[in-house]
Structure formats: C-alpha cells, structure tokens
Amino acid sequence: MAFLELVGLTKTFGATVGVEAVDxxxxxxxxxxxxxxxxxxxxxxxxxxxGFEQPTAGRILVGGEDITARRPNxxxxxxxxxxxxxxxxxxxxxxxxxxxxxxxxxAAEIRARVSELLALIKLEEMGDRYPHQLxxxxxxxxALARALAIRPQxxxxxxxxxxxxxxIRLSLRNEIRAIQRQLGITTLYVTHDQExxxxxxxxxxxxxxxxxxxxxxxxxxxNFPHSHFVxxxxxxxxxxxxxxxxxxxxxxxAAGQRIAAAPGLPGIAAGDxxxxxxRPELLTLNRSEGMDNHLEGEVETIAFLGSIVRIQVRVQxxxxxxxxxxxxxxxxxxxxxxxxxxxxxxxxxxxxxSG
Amino acid sequence: xxxxxxxxxxLGVVPFFLFAVAFIFWPAMALFVGAFRDAQGxxxxxxxxxxxxxxxxxxxxxxxxxxxxxxxxxxxxGFLVAYAAILGGLPRGVRTALTTFSGVASNxxxxxxxxxxxxxxxxxxxxTVLLRDVFGLNIYDRGFNLYSFWGLSLTYMYFxxxxxxxxxxxALDGLRREWREAxxxxxxxxxxxxxxVALPILLPSLLGTMILLxxxxxxxxxxxxxxxxxxxxxxxxxxxxxxxxxxxxxxxxGYALALGMVVVMAVSIAAxxxxxxxxxxxxxxxx
Amino acid sequence: MGGRRFWSWLWIxxxxxxxxxxxxxxxxxxxxxxxxxxxxxxxxxxLADPQFYxxxxxxxxxxxxxxxxxxxxxxxxxxxxxxxxPKLRPxxxxxxxxxxxIPAVVLVFGLIRAYSRPPLxxxxxxxxxxxxxTVLSLPYMYRAVDTGLRAVDVxxxxxxxxxxxAGWPTILWRVILPNLRVAVLSGxxxxxxxxxxxxTLAALLAWPAFGPYMALLGQNRAYEPAALAIMSFGxxxxxxxxxxxxxxxxxxxPSELSGTH
Numbered sequence: 001m002a003f004l005e006l007v008g009l010t011k012t013f014g015a016t017v018g019v020e021a022v023d024x025x026x027x028x029x030x031x032x033x034x035x036x037x038x039x040x041x042x043x044x045x046x047x048x049x050x051g052f053e054q055p056t057a058g059r060i061l062v063g064g065e066d067i068t069a070r071r072p073n074x075x076x077x078x079x080x081x082x083x084x085x086x087x088x089x090x091x092x093x094x095x096x097x098x099x100x101x102x103x104x105x106x107a108a109e110i111r112a113r114v115s116e117l118l119a120l121i122k123l124e125e126m127g128d129r130y131p132h133q134l135x136x137x138x139x140x141x142x143a144l145a146r147a148l149a150i151r152p153q154x155x156x157x158x159x160x161x162x163x164x165x166x167x168i169r170l171s172l173r174n175e176i177r178a179i180q181r182q183l184g185i186t187t188l189y190v191t192h193d194q195e196x197x198x199x200x201x202x203x204x205x206x207x208x209x210x211x212x213x214x215x216x217x218x219x220x221x222x223n224f225p226h227s228h229f230v231x232x233x234x235x236x237x238x239x240x241x242x243x244x245x246x247x248x249x250x251x252x253x254a255a256g257q258r259i260a261a262a263p264g265l266p267g268i269a270a271g272d273x274x275x276x277x278x279r280p281e282l283l284t285l286n287r288s289e290g291m292d293n294h295l296e297g298e299v300e301t302i303a304f305l306g307s308i309v310r311i312q313v314r315v316q317x318x319x320x321x322x323x324x325x326x327x328x329x330x331x332x333x334x335x336x337x338x339x340x341x342x343x344x345x346x347x348x349x350x351x352x353x354s355g
Numbered sequence: 356x357x358x359x360x361x362x363x364x365x366l367g368v369v370p371f372f373l374f375a376v377a378f379i380f381w382p383a384m385a386l387f388v389g390a391f392r393d394a395q396g397x398x399x400x401x402x403x404x405x406x407x408x409x410x411x412x413x414x415x416x417x418x419x420x421x422x423x424x425x426x427x428x429x430x431x432x433g434f435l436v437a438y439a440a441i442l443g444g445l446p447r448g449v450r451t452a453l454t455t456f457s458g459v460a461s462n463x464x465x466x467x468x469x470x471x472x473x474x475x476x477x478x479x480x481x482x483t484v485l486l487r488d489v490f491g492l493n494i495y496d497r498g499f500n501l502y503s504f505w506g507l508s509l510t511y512m513y514f515x516x517x518x519x520x521x522x523x524x525x526a527l528d529g530l531r532r533e534w535r536e537a538x539x540x541x542x543x544x545x546x547x548x549x550x551x552v553a554l555p556i557l558l559p560s561l562l563g564t565m566i567l568l569x570x571x572x573x574x575x576x577x578x579x580x581x582x583x584x585x586x587x588x589x590x591x592x593x594x595x596x597x598x599x600x601x602x603x604x605x606x607x608x609g610y611a612l613a614l615g616m617v618v619v620m621a622v623s624i625a626a627x628x629x630x631x632x633x634x635x636x637x638x639x640x641x642x
Numbered sequence: 643m644g645g646r647r648f649w650s651w652l653w654i655x656x657x658x659x660x661x662x663x664x665x666x667x668x669x670x671x672x673x674x675x676x677x678x679x680x681x682x683x684x685x686x687x688x689l690a691d692p693q694f695y696x697x698x699x700x701x702x703x704x705x706x707x708x709x710x711x712x713x714x715x716x717x718x719x720x721x722x723x724x725x726x727x728p729k730l731r732p733x734x735x736x737x738x739x740x741x742x743x744i745p746a747v748v749l750v751f752g753l754i755r756a757y758s759r760p761p762l763x764x765x766x767x768x769x770x771x772x773x774x775x776t777v778l779s780l781p782y783m784y785r786a787v788d789t790g791l792r793a794v795d796v797x798x799x800x801x802x803x804x805x806x807x808a809g810w811p812t813i814l815w816r817v818i819l820p821n822l823r824v825a826v827l828s829g830x831x832x833x834x835x836x837x838x839x840x841x842t843l844a845a846l847l848a849w850p851a852f853g854p855y856m857a858l859l860g861q862n863r864a865y866e867p868a869a870l871a872i873m874s875f876g877x878x879x880x881x882x883x884x885x886x887x888x889x890x891x892x893x894x895x896p897s898e899l900s901g902t903h
Contacts, residue, residue: 052536072539079540085533089555098551099541143537150541367722368730371715375737378773382752383744389755436657443650453657459882460661462832463875465841466856470871471664473860474671481667513664516657567742574745577841581857591747598751598846610755613748620743 001064003028003186004049004154009058011044018044020210021058026188031180033189033197036207037233042190045207046156049188050079062153078147082159084139086131092142093118093127099150117145120179137168144176148183155180155187161196173200194234198222206230228351231277238283238320242276242350244268252276252350255315260292261348268350275351280310280323282347285333291342295320299337313339383617389610402611411593411612418573418590421504425511426568432512433519434561440520441527454524457517464514469581472510476501502583510582511575515568522567526560526634556634563630570623574616590616665875672868684865688873697855698838704768704851705837708775709830712783715776717826720787721818724796738784741777746842749774754847765847774843779836783829790825828885835881839874 002025011018019041026032034042047053049060051072060068067075086095094101096117097110105113118124121141131139140160147155160176161169177200180187191197197204198218206213206221206229214226225231232239242254247268250261254276261276268274284291297315308323309330322341324330333339393399405411440450463471475482478495486492500506530553538548576591585592590612596602597609675683688694723731741749753774757764764770799821803813819826841853856874860867 050540072536073542073544076542077540079537081533081537083533085531085537087534087537087552089552098538098543102541102543102547102551146541368719368727368734371719371734374715374776378753378777379737379740379744382749382756385756386748386752432657435653439650439653444647445650445654449654453654455882455886456661459878462835462882463878465839466853466860467839467871467874470860470867471668474868474871475664475667481670482663513660516660570742574747576745576747577853580841581860584861591745594747594751595846598754609751613751616748617744620745624739624743
C-alpha cells in the first residue's frame, strides 16, 4: 500500500473549483513533483496535505492513517515555503530547533540534532546568525533543515527555489535531491518549472485547472505526453493541426504534406482531426537520408540560446522550431533562406485534437 | 566654482534651519539656561534640587501614573482592536473604517474632548445617569470622579488607543502568514506561536509605541486643563500656571520643571525610535 | 475559526463603543438646552454669539498664516534634501520631530522667555503665535511633503525642466509644487484641523482664539460647550474627509498622527 494517498481530494473556493477530485498514491521514499502553471491547484493540494486548507471533499491518508481532520500541528509533516518563512527573531540554530523545542525535547537533544542538521546543510558556522544576515539560498537551506529537524514522515516543498537566482537555484536543487536520497524521506515538491520537476523527480504529476493531467516518470512525461497540455507545458513542442489519412500505417496530413507518424494509431479513424506534435531537438536541418519525413520552408528567425541554436522555419501556415546543438563549425542558414529538414517517425506525437 | 555650488546648495535650506534655531533651539536654550540660573543671574543647581520637593515630586508622580496607565491600557486596547481588524478575519471594510476613525479620534483632543467626556461621565453625563437610573450604580458614590486620576485616564484613552491603532498597524501587516503556518507545521500550538514567534517580533513595536503614548500623555495640557480647569496637580498644568503668573515664586524652578519634562520626552522618543528601527529591520529584511 | 471571529468582533465593537459613546452623549447633551425637549437652542446660542465668529475667524487667519509659513519653509527644504543634500535628511527629520519632544506647553514657555525682552520683543505679536503653530505642524507638513516627493520622480522632473531652460524659482513654482499639490493640501488641512482648535499656545500667549473661547465657554455654560464640541468634531471630520478625498486613488494615503493636546 502506498505511503501517502489522496482520495478524491477536492477544494472549492466559493463558486470556483481549486482542486477537483485528485487521486494520487505516493510510495515511501519517493520524490514526486506537482507540476503545472499558477492556479492549477498544485499549491492548494500541498496546503491541504499540510493542513492549512480544509478539503471540501476527499481524504488524505499517510501510512494508512486518515489525517484529513487533523490540525496542522498534529500531522508531523515538514514544509518548506516559497519565501523561506524563517522566524526573524531567532538565530539559525533556534529556527532549526524550534520544532523540537515546542515538543519539549531536552535541550541536549535539541543541540545535538541542530548541529547534525547544520552539518547536513553545510552551514556549521552559521548557527548564531540571524536570518536577515544570510543569503536567500542559505535561508532556504535553513528552512529545509528546520522542516527536517522534527523527523517528519513527509516533506512538502512549495516552490522552494523560485525566489532565488538561476545559479543558486541549480546548485540548491541538486542539494535538495541529495539530502532527500540520503534520508530516504517521502517528498512532495510543487513547482511550475518543468526542468526542475523533470530533473528532480521519481515521478511527475502534471496538473491543470485543478485536475491531474498525467502522472508518470520524467521519461514518460517528456516522451509520451497524453495530452496537448502536457506536451506543450513540458517541452517546447511544435504543434500542427493534422488530419488522419491512414490510421493503420500511421499516416497523417499536416502543413500540406503526408507525414509518417507511429503506425497503429489506436482509436483514431481516417479523417479525424488531430494534433501533431514535433520535438524541436529531433528535427534535423538539411538531412533527409534515413529520415521518414521531409519538410521545406523559409527561415524566419535564428536565436542563440547558448548550447543550442533555435531556428524557426515557416512551412505554409505553420511556424516550426528546430534546435541544433551549437558548435563553431555549424553551417547556419541566413534569414529568408529556403531550407529543408527531416525527422524520423518517432519525432511525431499524435495528440487528440480537442486540446 | 565648486565652492559656489556648495554654498548655493546650503542656501536652499538656510531659512528652515534659521527658523528651527529661532523658534525651537533658542527658546529651548533659554529654558535650559534659566533652569541653572539664580535670581541674580549666577549659576546654580538649586532649581534642579528644588524639583525634589514633595509637591513637585507628587506632580511628577501623578503625571507619570496617568501617562503609564493610558499608555499601557490604551496600548493594549489599541493593539487588540487593530489585531482584530487586520488579522481577525473580518471584512476589509472594517479596517478602512477603523483607520479613518482612528485618524479622527487621535486628533480629537484638547478642550472639545474634555467637553465630550463631561457630557459622558460628568456628574450628569449620559453614561453616569444611565448607570445610576438603569443599573442602580452611582459611580460618583463609589469614588469615581471625572476630574481625578481615573477620569483623566479614561479621557486620555480616547486619543491614546487610536494612536496605537495607527502606529501598530504596519507592524501587524508585517506579521506574515507563513510564520504562523511554519510554526504550526513544526508542531507549535497557537499559544506557542504567540509566545515564541509573534510576540517577540511585535514586542519592540508594542513597547516603542507605548513609550510614544507615554510621552504623548505626559505633555498633554489642553485636555487636562479643559477637564479640570487646572485643579489637578499635573506637570503640564503646573508649567501652564507658572507661565500665566509666577505661582512657584521662583522663575528658575519653572524652567527646571520644563527641562525635566523635555528630558522625560526625549528619553521616551529615543527609546521609541530605537525599538522601532529594531523591528523594521526584522520585518524588512527578515523575508 | 468561529471563535476567532467572535473575539475580533468583540474588540472592534468595544473600540467602536469607546469612540462613539462620548460622541453620542455629547450630541445628546447639546440638544437638551431647553428643559424636557430636544432642541437646537445651544447651537443657536453659539451661533448668535459674536465672540464665536470673532475667535473662529482669528483662528482661521492664524491657520492660514501657519499653512503659508509651513509651505514656504518645508517645500524648498524637503525638495533640496531630496535632490541635493541627502546628507542633511537625518538632521531635517530630527528637527521636524522636535514637537514630539518639546510639548506645546514647554514650547510656549520657551518662546515667552526668549522673546519677552527687547530687542526681541515678540510676545505681543501674532507672528510668535504663528511661529509656534508652524513648529507644531512641522511633523505633519514635512511628512506629507516628503511622501509626495517620494511619489514623483523629483530628479527627472528637475532635469527635464533644466534642460528646457527653466531657472530654480520657475522649477519650484511651476514644476515641483503642482506635482505636490495633493501632498501639500493634505498637510495643510491637517494643520488647519490642529490649529483652529488649538488651546495651549493661544491661551498662554493670551490671544482671543477659538480654543480659549471654547475653554471660557466651558467654565460659564452647560450645553453650549457640548454643541461646540460637536461642531469642532465635525470640523476635524471635515478636514480628514477632505484629506482622504484629495488623496483618493493614491497609494498609501496620509497617515494622521495626533496633534496638540
């Protein structure tokens, strides 16, 4: 049985639905991300698990025990907030020891636990500082230590990196994951950053408008999105409207061309309107041998994004982005040039046309 | 050329500083010097020593008591009202109304305030009569008198607690929801949250504002005069009488009295700003 | 949750009662000048008294003079401190806060001692009263103007005006002041509210102002003082209302602190 179970969890605010009938099972020791745009219900879900919001319907079970009606301070769930939320009147050590202090643990035990955690977050020297004397990244590490000090059965992180700058975000992200692995603590991580979710998680839960769109490993979510929403939120996909020509052979028509997608499209008949998704990194410029498909168009923009170069090509009505790895020998076309590009069947994803 | 520019810069603020010297510092100096002068114009500490006679010590003691009671009482009451309006889960309109009313009430002082309380708690005041006729409680028989310590304190509270509301509101706004949630998440009860987190964060502002209220009551003259007509032995009243005619029969003593008052006020304002800066540092950078 | 709401309403109600009961009592009292019936007699008596108009007019004049003096002193200074001499800011702020350290009764004592001897014989001139009122209004006027200056980009406005060839007086008068209109008006009405009912300075400098008139009436009459209190309260409300109204739609409206007691 799963360690954390959400059963039909629903939250309505007046007439608007914040979270709708969310079912989720998280295994012990698993790192699961809730990913979605703002307002998708991911933070509300987290806050219901922490006990700051009371669900309108549904249950929350931890270790088989129903905690839905329990007060936040009876749940033994650690939480890290977006804006750190360190107590400004306490030193770093007092912040970390706060949970043990209110649980009336002996002072010696608190001291030992605090120094253990300071070591874990590599801030041994900072125990006597006050939060306002620390950088944002340091504050968030202290917040993590504070949440872990009470040995919670579950760790919740609510966009913990979004207030930090890019470099710190990356290093702290790796640190969080390392600490989580080391402690083996079941973790739920809320973020709107798909890169963060994909790189950190054992499994990703993509949410939209209060509902779960898809649950799966980062690999599944990225390579086999179930819906238009997931595909576009998780990657930089090219989405083209298409019409099914031959479902058994996997042939569709898009941008005025016949395109070979994966054969054996299930549940789709000839003439259906669908969405064809193409991953920019699987499209290759000026190469068609060994490729199943081949398109031509005119270069509209070229953008350097560091390690990759993104070229946008106009193919009839559609604007299609191609990603090329950057290298000094790259032979780039000029804007306005006519170019051709090829891609294998596997680069095509067929999504239902409604999204 | 640079020196001319610097000179020009200073010219812009000269009128202000001249005014301050002429109408703040020069009069203050005059009092200060007067406090250390005898009738012949020589230096003396006799006026300062004379402050310690029972009559004047009594006046200081009464003024301090009124200021302390109204600062602490008005402070706590104002805090509870502001807390209820800002963090008590009430509709937003309540807060707007409270802020406006507090702005008016904290400025509604002096003679009209005294009249209002005479109409309320005087011998034939509405509340006095109401308590007597409806509840059978004659507060004047029970030792209450509007023109004495408690009456004066109740009157001062009318401008003290709204002032607390105005000054403490920003500090309450700075009390972040996440702190409460983090505390509760870590297992703290509501009482523990208040004891370890909210109160320590608010304490400097609370104490600082109470000190300000203390000074505010300590220097109040018009309300006390309007209420008691000068019969109550308060320091501002004594100074007022000394200004109207040398009732102490020693001008130097009057100056010393004023000097003592300025010292009390200066200490309270200094303590206020020190405590205020302490909190704002937490709240501004404690994010 | 319901419990918390209950306590909130309780404290708000107590606060509202503390605020409203004396007002209601005063209003009620002011209407009882005719035995056994409610009437406006007390108000009629007040309005029929020529002394009322004389003292009120005098206080209004003093308020106007104070406001003008305050603007002339504060606006250039605050502007200069913002633009050229930020180093002076702490000193200027300290001075504007002096009325909190030196209560009115002490201030007037010092003014009398400093200006009652030749060649500085000013006690019999209303200028000394205006100067005293200006000191009392410094914190409010300065805060209002300072907030206003923070809201507009003084430096850019000044540089734009300079680049168009404007001199300093033109910049202050035609560019800065119009942009500070709301701030200056707020400060002015607050000053008005403080000065018109002010008692301490006026009484101890022996001027026939509105404050001393009210005090005198309080010693001789029963119902008229209550009527005056209501009128004076209405005046404070009016001033606050005007401040809120002219500052409407602006962020962080004026925060009123208490004045002279």
